[in-house]
Amino acid sequence: MLGIDCPHCGPTLVWESRLSGFENTPAGILVRFRCYCGHEGTMLTGRRRRAHA
Numbered sequence: 001m002l003g004i005d006c007p008h009c010g011p012t013l014v015w016e017s018r019l020s021g022f023e024n025t026p027a028g029i030l031v032r033f034r035c036y037c038g039h040e041g042t043m044l045t046g047r048r049r050r051a052h053a
Contacts, residue, residue: 004043006035 001013014033020040021032028046035041 004033006039008037008039009035
């Protein structure tokens with residue numbers, strides 16, 4: 001399960017089946033989800049990518 005913050009429902013937990021995609025970005029991992037109310041949203045998680053020396 002993953003905790004999300006839906007703008008319609010507020011904080012809620014969703015199962016993996018509600019996750020629709022992942023994308024690695026320089027700012028972190030972008031998670032796409034579909035809430036139980038039908039709202040499709042994104043959440044940024046993880047850490048920023050480190051600069052290589």
